[in-house]
Amino acid sequence: MSQIKVGIVGATGYAGAELVRLLAGHPAVSLTALTSQSYAGQAFWEVYPHLYRYVDMVTSELEPDRLAAECDVVFTALPHGHAVPVAREIKRRGKKFIDLGADFRFTGVDTYQQWYKVEHTGADLLDEAVYGLPELQREKIKGAWLVANPGCYPTGAILGLAPLLKAGLAEPDSIIIDAKSGVSGAGRGLSLNTHYCEVNENIKAYNVARHRHTPEIEQALAALAGRPVTVSFTPHLTPMSRGILCTIYARLHAGADAGSLYELYQRFYQGEPFVRLLPAGMLPGTKAVTGSNHCDIGLVYDPRTSRVVVVTAIDNLIKGAAGQAVQNMNIIFNLSESTGLAGPGMYP
Structure with a gap:
């Protein structure tokens, strides 16, 4: 070739x-x-x-x-x-x-x-x-000339929620997404908000209830649910260079339990090269995905509140941007999706 x-x-x-x-x-x-x-x-x-x-x-x-x-x-x-x-x-x-x-x-x-x-x-x-979220749109990507690579926050949020929305288990108006990003997500341009003295030893919410990734998340989730979905999305800036951690809360319809939820996620992401559903009791951290195209997912069901807590971690510059774009290119040109992207990230 x-x-x-x-x-x-x-x-x-x-x-x-x-x-x-x-x-x-x-x-x-x-x-x-x-x-x-x-x-x-x-x-x-x-x-x-x-x-x-x-x-x-x-x-x-x-x-x-x-x-x-x-x-x-x-x-x-x-x-x-x-x-x-x-x-x-x-x-x-x-x-x-x-x-x-x-x-x-x-x-x-x-x-x-x-x-x-x-x-x-x-x-x-x-x-x-x-x-261009391969885990959801792979077949359409194959024949596309124009692919819109997803945003970094939406990638972590949508992959965390997709199995629940597709199965109709989550109440669409109950979803809360608490997300934290490294400073590289703000780009390379100079800004007071990303100045070292402003970011170091500090964490703060920003663009609360008005972040531009909100409608992107809602559009993708609505397509999965087959009905409108409204989310509360709050991003935070953290004193690290890269990585996104999403902690997602959703109220479930009656009948859910921890075992069935885990099996649902296993089935949904079976065979996906870059989604890693972590063993029960293990939760993601950004350090484990740094430099990789992986999205790590962990989940905990809270029967007291009838809520599931889903935690996802990605590298915002890889699975949240460049790596996912390469994954899309591989699909378009009929290559293995992991070509040029295989392997774990860096640690520590």
């Missing part, structure tokens, strides 16, 4: 850099173009020295027509509102496109514009986009 020619737009952000790192070691990939608005003309390893002698490419400015002509698949890791022009050129050339941003995650423009406060200029493309 010939090498897949890959271009990455926004390669010098944290998610873009992880894409570069993963794809530089991918046996079926040839990195063809790396674009950067801030570092155009610089060698990539000058921006990210850990890739010295691994990636010798020089970053360039974005030229969508040239990028689409030279590449088989293009990844975009851009701020919201910037992916549509690239997508149009990719479609015109008949190539594949995987967007790590939010521009194609929603089924309609109204929700996007309400939560992101940006006019959507690609409404005509939304029907062609597939939400």
